[in-house]
Amino acid sequence: MTNLEFAKKWAETRHNDLSAHRELYAGAEEFCIETRMVVDHLGDTISTDSEFTEQLAIFTNKDPENGLGVQSVTVTEAFEGNGHLFFHWDWQVEGADTYRGFPVEGKTLVSKGSTFLEFNDDGKIILDSSFVNENPVFQQLGLPLITPHYWEEGFDPASLG
Amino acid sequence: MNYAFAVKWLKAFRDSSEAICAMYADDFVFEDPILDQYQIRDKGDLGRIFTLYANKDRTNGLGVHNFRIRGYIGDHKSGLIRWEWSPEDCTNFIGFDVEDKPFFAQGHTFHQYDDDGRIVRESSWWDSGSILADVGVPGASKVAFAAKTPANV
Numbered sequence: 558m559t560n561l562e563f564a565k566k567w568a569e570t571r572h573n574d575l576s577a578h579r580e581l582y583a584g585a586e587e588f589c590i591e592t593r594m595v596v597d598h599l600g601d602t603i604s605t606d607s608e609f610t611e612q613l614a615i616f617t618n619k620d621p622e623n624g625l626g627v628q629s630v631t632v633t634e635a636f637e638g639n640g641h642l643f644f645h646w647d648w649q650v651e652g653a654d655t656y657r658g659f660p661v662e663g664k665t666l667v668s669k670g671s672t673f674l675e676f677n678d679d680g681k682i683i684l685d686s687s688f689v690n691e692n693p694v695f696q697q698l699g700l701p702l703i704t705p706h707y708w709e710e711g712f713d714p715a716s717l718g
Numbered sequence: 719m720n721y722a723f724a725v726k727w728l729k730a731f732r733d734s735s736e737a738i739c740a741m742y743a744d745d746f747v748f749e750d751p752i753l754d755q756y757q758i759r760d761k762g763d764l765g766r767i768f769t770l771y772a773n774k775d776r777t778n779g780l781g782v783h784n785f786r787i788r789g790y791i792g793d794h795k796s797g798l799i800r801w802e803w804s805p806e807d808c809t810n811f812i813g814f815d816v817e818d819k820p821f822f823a824q825g826h827t828f829h830q831y832d833d834d835g836r837i838v839r840e841s842s843w844w845d846s847g848s849i850l851a852d853v854g855v856p857g858a859s860k861v862a863f864a865a866k867t868p869a870n871v
Contacts, residue, residue: 593862594824594845615863624866636830636839638796643828643841654866657847658859669751671843673798673826675791684791686800686826688843690751692812695850703813704754708766 560637564644567674568630571616579609583681590685626653626661630670642674648689657691659698668693719831721790724799728785734772735765743836750842752825753812781808788824796830796839803844812846814855821852 570578582588590603590613598604603612618625628650635644650656650666670689677683695702706712730738739761742748748758748767758764773780788800804822809815825844832838850858 594848622866625863636796636828636841638830639793641792641797643796643798645841650863653863655859655864657850657862658857671826671828671841673791673828675798686798688826688845690843691845691847692752692754695847700850700855701813704752706754707770708755708758708763710762710766712766 560642561632561635561644564632564635564642564646564672567672568632568646571613572628572630573617575610575613575617578613579606581682582609582685583677583679583683587677588681588683588685590687592685592687621652624652624654626650626656626666633669640676642676643671645669645671656694656698659695659700661698664697666694666697719790719792719794719797719829719835721787723835724787724790724801727799728787728801731768731771731783731785735768738768738772739765741837742840743832743834743838746836746838746840748840750840752842752844752846776807779807779809781805781811792829794831794835796828799827799829801825801827811849811853814850814853816853819853821849823849 567581570581585606586604588604591601593601595601603609615625616628619627621627628648631647633645633647635642646669648668648670653661653666655661656666668690670687672685672687674682675684692702692704707714727741730741742761742764746759748764749756755767758767770780771783773782776782782805784804784806786802788802791798802822802824804820809817823844823846825842827840827842829837830839847862848860851860
């Protein structure tokens with residue numbers, strides 16, 4: 558299996574088969590999964606079997622009516638390292654009622670994300686660090702969020718008003 | 719690389735765009751998709767990206783950008799720097815008023831290095847969503863998705 562194939566297997570099992578997904582990771586309390594900012598590891602870091610089951614369940618939701626949204630991920634490229642793997646993915650959510658508190662109003666949300674995986678000597682994941690780019694999502698929801706290209710030669714700060 | 723390299727990298731942020739640009743190979747790819755920075759390959763563009771982070775003037779609204787390393791995982795060829803960022807004296811962030819509204823974010827940056835230890839590939843990602851709740855954007859919540867309840871069905 559190439560690392561790109563492993564990344565695709567990670568994405569496929571994360572969103573369709575959490576039992577198979579669990580097999581990719583080391584034993585309980587020998588792995589950490591962090592998918593958002595960590596304010597407190599109790600709640601923000603998944604490291605036990607029960608946290609794995611409870612907190613990753615949302616990724617496998619297939620009910621477009623319950624408000625939680627149906628997520629899908631497509632891995633686009635992978636970078637292999639010594640004992641680690643980093644990859645980029647496209648992300649899509651359909652059927653979410655709200656996102657970060659903002660009404661979705663039937664929109665399909667689209668963005669990109671990345672995941673870093675660190676492996677132990679047995680090839681099991683011991684660290685999973687993931688982030689999704691939320692700014693395009695907020696823009697799709699109509700928030701006045703801007704990302705001016707201030708680094709481009711000739712950019713005029715006055716254009717920001 | 720290692721923790722010391724990551725600290726050097728972030729100190730160079732604070733020093734000058736010249737200092738940080740010197741840590742990248744001539745042939746490099748820089749990406750920070752959160753700020754819509756894709757496929758940056760020009761040292762001039764890279765320098766203008768980092769000018770913001772070297773700001774030392776607390777009165778111009780650009781903010782002073784404090785960074786801390788959470789850890790480094792990898793080796794001398796590639797790896798992940800995990801960091802957190804807390805700007806001070808910033809008045810506007812991605813279009814929102816943040817004056818006197820403290821916030822911080824965490825992120826990760828993947829690097830690949832050449833044989834001289836210079837960065838040839840960078841991919842940075844961070845949690846911008848939580849910031850909206852921190853600075854009081856109306857309606858913002860820290861929870862990404864919420865199930866429908868009888869009250870909101």
